[in-house]
Structure formats: structure tokens, C-alpha cells
Amino acid sequence: MLISLAASASPASTHSGAAENSNYAVQQHYPLGGTGGWDYLSLDPASHHLFIARDDRVMVVDTQSGKLLTEISGMQHAHGVALAPGKHRGYVSNGHGNNVSVIDLDTLKSLSNIAISGQNPDAIIYDSASDHVLAMNGRSNNISVIDPTAGKEIATIALPGKPEFAVSDGKGNVFINIEDKNQIVHIDTHANKLLHAWPLTACDSPSGLAFDAASQRLFSVCDNQKMAVTDASNGRQVAQIAIGKGPDAVAFDPQTKLIFSSNGEGSLSVVREDDADHYTALADVATQKSARTLSLDPTTHQLFLVASDPAPRGTPVSGFTLLVAGRH
Missing domain, CATH: 2.130.10.10 (YVTN repeat-like/Quinoprotein amine dehydrogenase)
Known part of the structure; x- marks a missing residue:
């Protein structure tokens, strides 16, 4: 397994580039309401x-x-x-x-x-x-x-x-x-x-998956706060990048070469594909706790996430909201 220097950076250093490099933030909150998960x-x-x-x-x-x-x-x-x-x-x-x-x-x-x-x-x-x-x-x-x-x-x-x-x-x-x-x-x-x-070596419970067709790379997000990058042509794992806690979805933007992991802790991890085997963790953007799934619009480069108000497990969902993240 090849670990790039960027991928193996310490958690503190992944925040050093933060907003000035990724320029992503939540820009809109749209209340949708309704019960149910x-x-x-x-x-x-x-x-x-x-x-x-x-x-x-x-x-x-x-x-x-x-x-x-x-x-x-x-x-x-x-x-x-x-x-x-x-x-x-x-x-x-x-x-x-x-x-x-x-x-x-x-x-x-x-x-x-x-x-x-x-x-x-x-x-x-x-x-x-x-x-x-x-x-x-x-x-x-x-x-x-x-x-x-x-x-x-x-x-x-x-x-x-x-x-x-x-x-x-x-x-x-x-x-x-x-x-x-x-x-x-x-x-x-x-x-x-x-x-x-x-x-998927050192990747616990992989959930979300995204694909870069140009570089033939697969991006799996894992419960142990890792994003595993796999060569789709032969299964070789080429990098691991630190991401936030509780990831459940991931999206790749082919134009910007950015990868986004939505994390249930209330963060959006932004990773840049430098080339097929090297990746840089840019930022963990604040979203909202429970915003664990997402979808990307490749034309506007906006990201859509949903979340609800904090509540004890097993209680009805309230405050269900659509979050829109984009560059600012």
C-alpha cells in the first residue's frame, strides 16, 4: 500500500490549508420538516x-x-x-x-x-x-x-x-x-x-463510494475516519486520507478534482486529488450533526446534505433541514 505524504499528514496539519484552499462552506439552510429517518x-x-x-x-x-x-x-x-x-x-x-x-x-x-x-x-x-x-x-x-x-x-x-x-x-x-x-x-x-x-486494508466498515473515471480511482469512506483510494483496474490501494468521524457518503467532482466526505459528526471533509496516487486533505468544513449523506451537482459544484435537530436515539425526527454547501 502506498501512502502519500499528503495522505499521511497529521490531523492538525489537515486543517492548516482549511477554508482558503477549499473555499467551501454551508451557504443555505432550507427547512423541510416531516418525521421519519x-x-x-x-x-x-x-x-x-x-x-x-x-x-x-x-x-x-x-x-x-x-x-x-x-x-x-x-x-x-x-x-x-x-x-x-x-x-x-x-x-x-x-x-x-x-x-x-x-x-x-x-x-x-x-x-x-x-x-x-x-x-x-x-x-x-x-x-x-x-x-x-x-x-x-x-x-x-x-x-x-x-x-x-x-x-x-x-x-x-x-x-x-x-x-x-x-x-x-x-x-x-x-x-x-x-x-x-x-x-x-x-x-x-x-x-x-x-x-x-x-x-480494503485498514478501512473499517466501508460505506460511501465514489469514482473518478479519468484516473480509474475509487474512493471508499471508512468508519475509522479514513478515505481509502483504490485503483479500479487492479484493486491496488494507493492512498489513505484522514477524514471526519461517522462518514456515510462521498462524492467526486471531476472538474475541480475535489472529493467530499459527509460525516455524521457534523463535518464535510474536503480532499484534493493532486494526481492519481497523491491526495491532499484540505479542510473539515462545519455542517450539522447527523448530516451524513450527500449529493453533488457537477454543474454548479454545490453539495446537498440533510440533517435534523439533536435528539436522543429512538425519538421522532424534528427540524429536518436541507443544507447547501458551495464555494464562497
Whole structure:
């Protein structure tokens, strides 16, 4: 494993560049309200619609105004929304329903449910290369492969452990963090086959995952306050960077070459890709405690996070708010 000098900097030195280098800060707070937990956020930059998986519904927010446009009901512990704008469709993973809801991206209405054999679908993505939707099943340790045209599950792919987030390269390769085995796996979506399982050394419980297509680098965020960088072509781990506590999502901006980790402690770790194997931790930007998931608009370079008021575990969510971070 290669650790760059920037990646191995002490926590104190990661703050030395801080705001003057990253220039990111939370600029807007939009109260959305409502009860219930939340999970992944998905953004359609063309329509400026942000989809928030919110337990029994999907909230749809206009990112330009911060206004709640509608709530798509009928979900069963929704985890994520995979967007296929070319099809005018979205696909929602229902963890308690063991199915995937199909939504119309134009009318913002629910159309149907697709039953799957997997248990507790969590992360979900659309793979343009195969024209399939892939649901990562957290309890059955496999992937449900859905043909959206046929409207049914057509295959399952066994995994070595519990899948977390996944990314597609658009060329028939999908990569998935395996949370309980500290691994990242490589799937061939044309053959629906597991090709590789690579160790994520010194990365505990990897969750969020992002991808840089140009450098072929994968970015996994880990519970032990690390971001692990992996070569997607061979599984080589090339760097580890210190990040904040409680990360659950990560995004890569291909234009600015910045990587963002949203951390439940209330911070946004900003990391710069200097080249394919070297990375500099720029800053930990203050957000809000519980703001652990995010989505990036690659056209405006804004980041969208959600959080709620502090409350004892098990009590109802209150003060649910959309945070918008950007350069200042």
C-alpha cells in the first residue's frame, strides 16, 4: 500500500490549508420538516430535482429554491433512489418491502413495484452499460439485477458479505463496498458475474463510494475516519486520507478534482486529488450533526446534505433541514 505524504499528514496539519484552499462552506439552510429517518440522496442536475429517501416516502426538492415540491408516498423503509433520466424513471429500494418502486421522473408519481428475491435492498444504482437496475441486498448478501423494460428481476449475483454503496463506470463494471468484510468487489454487469474481491486494508466498515473515471480511482469512506483510494483496474490501494468521524457518503467532482466526505459528526471533509496516487486533505468544513449523506451537482459544484435537530436515539425526527454547501 502506498501512502502519500499528503495522505499521511497529521490531523492538525489537515486543517492548516482549511477554508482558503477549499473555499467551501454551508451557504443555505432550507427547512423541510416531516418525521421519519432518511438515507441516500440522489440528484438529477437537469431538472434540479433532489430525491431524498425518507422511510415511507421520497421527498422531491427543487435545488434552486430549496422548496419541497412533493412527496412520493407508498415506500417501505426507502433507502435510495436510482435515477435513469433517459428513461424518465427512478427506482426506489424498499428495505422492508423487498421490492423496488418505479417512479415517473416527469410526473413525480409512483407507477409500480418490482418484487425481488433479495432481502433488505439498500443501495441501488442504474447501470447504463447493461441497461439494468442493481439493488444491493444487505441481508441476503447479493445483488438483484432488474430489467427495467421487462419490469422484473432477471438475475442475482452472490457477494462475499454485506453490500453498501456501489458505483458504475458506464462500461459494464460496477464496484461495491462490502461493509462487514472490509472489501471492495468488482462486478461484470454484462455477464452478471463477480470478478474480483479486493481487501480494503485498514478501512473499517466501508460505506460511501465514489469514482473518478479519468484516473480509474475509487474512493471508499471508512468508519475509522479514513478515505481509502483504490485503483479500479487492479484493486491496488494507493492512498489513505484522514477524514471526519461517522462518514456515510462521498462524492467526486471531476472538474475541480475535489472529493467530499459527509460525516455524521457534523463535518464535510474536503480532499484534493493532486494526481492519481497523491491526495491532499484540505479542510473539515462545519455542517450539522447527523448530516451524513450527500449529493453533488457537477454543474454548479454545490453539495446537498440533510440533517435534523439533536435528539436522543429512538425519538421522532424534528427540524429536518436541507443544507447547501458551495464555494464562497
